[in-house]
Amino acid sequence: MMRRDFLLGSATAGVAAVSATQRISAQEQTAGMPRLTPPEKPAELNLCLQWGAIPGTEMKEKLDFLEANGFAAVELPSGPWLFDNVEAMKKAMAGRRLFIATACGPSDFSYVEAEKRDAEVAKFLPQLEVLGALKSVGLILCPARSKPGLPFPELRDDFVNNTGKKLAEHAAKQGTSIVLEPLQRAETKFLRQVADGAAMARDIGPGCTVMGDFWHMSKEETSFMGAFLSAGKLLSHVHIASLKNRKVPGVDGPADNYVDGFKGLKLLGYRGAVSLEGGFPKEMDKTQLILNMVKLLREQWAMA
């Protein structure tokens, strides 16, 4: 039985306790609303930090901080760091209540020269193997940075059928994924919206997912909720930052409102990470800013 049906049934069972006026008012309100199916499992707010943002210097110290302060996941740097740290990370993660969300770093698959695009693919293939071994959600990529060489229709076709496809197929074999990240127009004009990334992920097939970054979304999307619903089950990661200056959430005051986006995540039953990608104001205590962020995001999650 759907939730709304159940509640309407309960409302009927409770008629004796409410006046006729209240009932009519409720009927008028609910008449306009759709029947929405709850997700199979409720969404979870799994907070996450990028490696460089975690207080501490040693690996154990950083992971201890996350566990002690209500985080559920960690985001790693992509590139050489992964190869240097895979074995130590496996050991350090053993027995913890943390998962490895994603690895993040720059990429560009828009070169006119096919051999340069192939070289970019070759660079990331072994990183996907490391991420698979770490049971990571995936490797964050944007197909093109600020000045792509290929025209957009050709670039999309090449990414969907060639470069992105090869990476996604390899990722799927390793039990991980490539995670397409839409960026704001100052960083790329190619993949700017979550719905577009979701359609590319669908077109590419297994091993390809999409993410939403609140900072980029605040510039490029008209609706946080709409964007997340378009990602649907393909949504594997979320970045978050303050919405005026791309710092830790909370420092930009009332602008840092994520409630509409969190409603979308709840409708989806999203259980991936929500990971800070933003800076810290230099004059303030970093740990305190992080704890403030945790409190703020939990409050807004409860409101959503």
Next chain:
Amino acid sequence: MMRRDFLLGSATAGVAAVSATQRISAQEQTAGMPRLTPPEKPAELNLCLQWGAIPGTEMKEKLDFLEANGFAAVELPSGPWLFDNVEAMKKAMAGRRLFIATACGPSDFSYVEAEKRDAEVAKFLPQLEVLGALKSVGLILCPARSKPGLPFPELRDDFVNNTGKKLAEHAAKQGTSIVLEPLQRAETKFLRQVADGAAMARDIGPGCTVMGDFWHMSKEETSFMGAFLSAGKLLSHVHIASLKNRKVPGVDGPADNYVDGFKGLKLLGYRGAVSLEGGFPKEMDKTQLILNMVKLLREQWAMA
């Protein structure tokens, strides 16, 4: 008081009538769902036909058919037809329970030559004056057809700041709008998704809105509901067709499922038109197909 709060209150009032097990089950279900604010006014299913699809030959006959068969709106051809028929249409519409939704026809603002783009703008300016006089929602346009001349970033900038901006400003003065229509990739590679059209409409400003066409959306979107939510208050028109062969809804059987999209329209409180843009199987009775469509869409609207 929000609807969900009210219903939860009613459910509590009705505890005597439901078992503890049922209550826990309902709490678990609702715990994961977001609090959604009902629209100020509930959405309406305002069914609409394009001029050429309405049975009959005379203007009065066509408008009588619409009123007699549960339609709320009419969609006109753009171009010379508008100028030839504006005065007769004003008279024929007087006192009817119908509104003039949109006018629809081909357009292309992607020419490399600025003077060709200017000529396209000049062609549509007087049509916007006619549509304003008819109290129409707007003029449907897609910035580029299948083979655009300008590269996409330049085309977007030129449409937002020049061609589309000029048309939108003129439309706003006439009390109407330009309505951006995303098309599937076989028809354009430029504007394919509702979220992109919504962002362009937002960037252009007053006088620009966006529409969703279920047929194109079925190819390009990953979520009907997500796409409509991204359009939000900028959504001014909807096209509908059967989802396998682009005919009248109903002829493609179970594929013709619009419930998820209708849920999105209900969440928005959408009160624009839902207009058939699709063909009719030749061997079948056109009027009967239209009546079947009305029944089907009303049933699915009630289910949404």
